[in-house]
Amino acid sequence: MGVDTDWKQAVRLRTLSARQMLIRHPWAPLAIESRNMATMALLDYLDSMVGTLRAGGFSADLAHHVMHAMGSRILGFSQELFDASRRAGQTGVAEADAATALPPEIAARFPHLAEISAAASHDDASTVGQGCDDQFEFEFALDLLLDGIERLRQRGWTSAHRTR
Numbered sequence: 001m002g003v004d005t006d007w008k009q010a011v012r013l014r015t016l017s018a019r020q021m022l023i024r025h026p027w028a029p030l031a032i033e034s035r036n037m038a039t040m041a042l043l044d045y046l047d048s049m050v051g052t053l054r055a056g057g058f059s060a061d062l063a064h065h066v067m068h069a070m071g072s073r074i075l076g077f078s079q080e081l082f083d084a085s086r087r088a089g090q091t092g093v094a095e096a097d098a099a100t101a102l103p104p105e106i107a108a109r110f111p112h113l114a115e116i117s118a119a120a121s122h123d124d125a126s127t128v129g130q131g132c133d134d135q136f137e138f139e140f141a142l143d144l145l146l147d148g149i150e151r152l153r154q155r156g157w158t159s160a161h162r163t164r
Contacts, residue, residue, distance in 0.1 A: 007056025008146045011049065011074075015142060018045075018076030019135075029077040042075075049074055061158050066149050073142060 022028050032042070046067070053063040072079045107114035 007052055007058070008150055010052050010056075012142060012146060014049065014052075015070075015074055015076060016139070018074075019138060020076075022076045029072070029075075029079075032072075032075060032077075033079070046074075056153070058153055059156075059158060061160075062149075062152060065159060069145060069149070073138070073145070078138060078141070 035042075038046075050063050050067065053066055054060070058066065067074065102110070102114045102117050
């Protein structure tokens with residue numbers, strides 16, 4: 001793969017492929033998170049992703065930071081702060097409440113959260129709560145990251161130029 005190769009498309013397709021596998025096996029993200037040492041298969045996957053970045057013109061420094069920025073997303077899932085249903089071994093929402101709006105007392109205290117909750121697209125099986133479309137949210141964040149990473153690569157970004 002040369003510098004002209006579309007690294008962004010390759011990373012996106014591999015990440016979405018990993019996500020499809022994890023959707024078919026909803027127990028897998030928790031199994032990955034519970035490991036205290038990386039398996040050889042995981043190291044092979046991560047090494048190949050770094051290889052894709054390097055072949056796409058990334059410096060080792062930028063590739064290092066990209067891997068941190070992508071986090072678990074590069075494995076096909078997002079570690080959500082409040083995903084208790086997955087940690088409990090369940091999929092989808094814990095309650096069958098179809099209302100996506102926040103309770104009035106919560107909405108009054110947190111009006112901005114209430115506003116975006118009411119505006120969200122709906123997916124009743126969402127792991128981050130009713131009102132969120134997990135696949136759309138995952139791809140939106142992935143594309144946002146990849147676009148920003150592309151700008152850094154084009155500028156020849158290096159951590160030596162960062163400010164603290």
